Amino acid sequence: MYLEARRLAQIQVPDQLLDGWELRNRTLHSDGTSKHGYHYATFDVTLDDGNVMVAGLRDMACGDAESQLELLKEVLGDITSSLEEENADKKVMKSIKNLMSDRCIVQKKFNEILQKYRQSILPEVVEEWDILDDDEKSKVERMNDLFCGLHYIVGLADQAEEALKIWDKLLYDNTKVGSLCQGGYSKGESGTLRLLRTVCKAVQAKGCERSGRAVSFADYVREKGVELIPLAPFLGNRFNIIFHNGGGVFYLHEHLRPSFDMMKDENKLLKAVHYDLEVSSFLAGCRALGLINKFITGPLWRVLEKEERLLECFEEWAQDSTPVLTGEAVVFDDVKLKKDVCYEKLIDEDPTWDPMTKQVLELIFGSFVVVTKRMLSDHLEGGKYDKPNAEMQDECKNAPKTNVVPERDFGMLDRLIAQKPNATTLVFEGILMFTKNGSKGWRDLLPPEKRAAVMEMARNSKSSQRQQFIERKATIRKKREEKLEKGKQEKE
Numbered sequence: 001m002y003l004e005a006r007r008l009a010q011i012q013v014p015d016q017l018l019d020g021w022e023l024r025n026r027t028l029h030s031d032g033t034s035k036h037g038y039h040y041a042t043f044d045v046t047l048d049d050g051n052v053m054v055a056g057l058r059d060m061a062c063g064d065a066e067s068q069l070e071l072l073k074e075v076l077g078d079i080t081s082s083l084e085e086e087n088a089d090k091k092v093m094k095s096i097k098n099l100m101s102d103r104c105i106v107q108k109k110f111n112e113i114l115q116k117y118r119q120s121i122l123p124e125v126v127e128e129w130d131i132l133d134d135d136e137k138s139k140v141e142r143m144n145d146l147f148c149g150l151h152y153i154v155g156l157a158d159q160a161e162e163a164l165k166i167w168d169k170l171l172y173d174n175t176k177v178g179s180l181c182q183g184g185y186s187k188g189e190s191g192t193l194r195l196l197r198t199v200c201k202a203v204q205a206k207g208c209e210r211s212g213r214a215v216s217f218a219d220y221v222r223e224k225g226v227e228l229i230p231l232a233p234f235l236g237n238r239f240n241i242i243f244h245n246g247g248g249v250f251y252l253h254e255h256l257r258p259s260f261d262m263m264k265d266e267n268k269l270l271k272a273v274h275y276d277l278e279v280s281s282f283l284a285g286c287r288a289l290g291l292i293n294k295f296i297t298g299p300l301w302r303v304l305e306k307e308e309r310l311l312e313c314f315e316e317w318a319q320d321s322t323p324v325l326t327g328e329a330v331v332f333d334d335v336k337l338k339k340d341v342c343y344e345k346l347i348d349e350d351p352t353w354d355p356m357t358k359q360v361l362e363l364i365f366g367s368f369v370v371v372t373k374r375m376l377s378d379h380l381e382g383g384k385y386d387k388p389n390a391e392m393q394d395e396c397k398n399a400p401k402t403n404v405v406p407e408r409d410f411g412m413l414d415r416l417i418a419q420k421p422n423a424t425t426l427v428f429e430g431i432l433m434f435t436k437n438g439s440k441g442w443r444d445l446l447p448p449e450k451r452a453a454v455m456e457m458a459r460n461s462k463s464s465q466r467q468q469f470i471e472r473k474a475t476i477r478k479k480r481e482e483k484l485e486k487g488k489q490e491k492e
Helices: 002-017 067-080 088-095 105-125 134-141 149-172 179-182 189-201 215-224 241-263 270-277 280-303 308-321 342-345 355-377 388-396 404-419 425-436 439-444 448-460 462-491
Strands: 026-035 038-046 053-061 096-099 144-147
Touching: 002 053, 002 067, 002 088, 002 425, 002 439, 002 448, 002 462, 026 067, 026 105, 026 404, 038 067, 038 404, 053 067, 053 189, 053 404, 053 425, 053 462, 067 088, 067 105, 067 241, 088 096, 088 105, 088 215, 096 105, 096 388, 105 134, 134 144, 144 149, 144 355, 149 189, 149 241, 149 355, 179 189, 179 270, 179 355, 189 215, 189 241, 189 270, 189 280, 215 241, 241 270, 241 280, 241 342, 270 280, 308 355, 425 439, 425 462, 439 448
Parallel strands: 026 096, 096 144
Antiparallel strands: 026 038, 038 053
């Protein structure tokens, strides 16, 4: 059944991708990951109407850019194999005009070699290619290498953590404070991030089942009139989690301190949280992160544009963060701030916390200037996307602002691996494509004759799919062995 669903989805994808392929400006999403020692890559295509099609998700020998490109060629070849149309896979490639990725080192290299490959196949699919002038050829060859806005937020989070580490060193000069001076340990993270993680592990609803006290803490704060515990689990939340939870911890800190004072002797986790809560600079860091969430990363998540305005704000607030501290900061005029109980607590004037929070905010904003110039250079003044012409705007008008689609594919893969640990990649790919592409709805709308034909094709493909999978696994294993042997020879 799963193999039939996979083949049906593979027939559907080119049926939609080849529709008007000559004039389309589609967006290819790509990403790679590792699961239990195996490398996987996924490819999705956003159509001109905004709908997204999963082209394939498979394992590969290694996670380098060359392997990823070979896998993409294989995927396109597989989904077009049932078509009689010549060069169908290359026509699909020609219809892709935009590349959306997180721009890690591997993805940058992948985008580079993919564009070269696409240029090489254009003479085979573009009519009268030889008589086009150089300007016309250049327009067809050009691809727009776009950057995922959510990964910019990840970059801000990483930079904020580096700034907080510097903050700790400036204040304590490697002297152990908080839980570290009570026998605790650190993973090399800042004290603020350690506090965020351990608090969530201790009192967040999906925290530690053995050492956590989520239920008892919820009962405790409810008696104090607090119904909301604004913390999210770190697992499954990547993009804005430290900023969101920073605000939550600061909002709750007046209740956390007495609560953990009572519970600190129950286990090592609760003891560590208790002592870290006693360090004022850690809580000031939490407040700073929460303010950034309310005024910058939260609104940015909702718009994911106007990067140049952000840089101006960071440069200004690195000198004086008072507007953020007092709640007067405005980054996006058209985005309404979420003014909840956390917001009110964060901007509440407090002489105990304000001086320290102001200092750490200015340190973080100074680091944000650096990371913004580095990550968004193409979109800032003088960058290739600074002032896009009308043609480029038209090419990108339906391109998404994020590369979250592959992240969701891998999230679904995680769940499938947990639910079906003995299933093959064929099964995972089939479930993913059939479900996310809406293949059942597509099949049901086909004319009766064509529907019967594609169903027959799907049923008859099972043995060939299994054979192809066996051959792929053997090839992947051979490539791994060759890579291992090459590594040994290089060491010798």
